Amino acid sequence: MSSFKHLRGAAALVLALALGGCFQPLYSESTNPGLVADLRAVEVAPIKDRIGHYLGDDLISRLNGTGETPPPKYRLEVTVALTSQTPTIESQINAADAATQIGKAQFRLIKNDNGAVVYQSDATAAAVYDRSLDGFANMRAGRDAEIRIARALADEIAIRVAAALGAANAAPSESVAPSAKIVAPGAKIVAPAAKS
Template sequence: MSWSRMAAAAAALVFASGLSGCFTPLYSESAHPGLVEDMRAIEVTPIPSRIGHYLVEDLIADINGTGQTASPTKYRLAVKISTGVQTPTVNSEINVASSATVTGDADYTLTKVDGGAEVVKGTANAAAAYDRTTQRYADLRAARDAEIRLARALSQEISLRLASALAAKTP
């Protein structure tokens, strides 16, 4: 490697490291003081059904990062989920769907615990596809894995929207 290339690489490295301090995460504590505290102070209410269980667990992990509910809660998150299954393709030989898509809509409402005032309300949508076979157990397991992926996608969307709403509120 020539000296000019090494000098150019070193200059690029120095320039990049000088700019690295200029970028901060969108929802970081330095950009939005108190956001991490507010996120950790959200209580997630139980959601019925198996996919609701997965969604609650993912939301708790995404929202506060510890996997545990905060002791002094400021907010309460209520979620109602509706799911469906679509089978876009059917095998013409055996007349069975060869794939399926689990879809989910999660209506969420974040309210303050002390006064019950609504902070943010919305609907998150997601979908997860899976292959179907003639083996029943394989189909059940694939459907369950798709539900787990669906819950994860809904959790990420909801937690991002909550962080955005709480970051936008005035202190």
């Protein structure tokens, strides 16, 4: 029994070491230096509503946290909708004691020089907050939930945009197959036009 445990542990170690070479942190030194420059060259179009303001600021920070503004090569267009749900009602006060806000964003990355859609997808995030009889406390808690949703959506969108740009900029020798695509839940990758 003891040798089986050692064998299983050794197999897990070998698997972990082998898979460790398959991943690269998003903000590490890149083997694809064009990716960092392309991320900085993404212009975030204005997004409507208060949550759009939070989301836009978070996206700008995640894509280009340097403060530099290189000429934009891409435009990121985002629409976001926010809904609230109050699943339970407190019987003693006849009011909801908690609420869930759900943010759904649709986004697309457009190449500025030819207007081609490079990548489009959607992302969803939710945040739960406690409600009370105090109206101001409810408003403040709801706004904090919006800020948390905006951060989560910005993280998801920035990661997907980075992955799409990384795949588009990958050297031919790095790609697994010419037809390989990044597929995320709800993602739609637009195929590039055939070269003539």
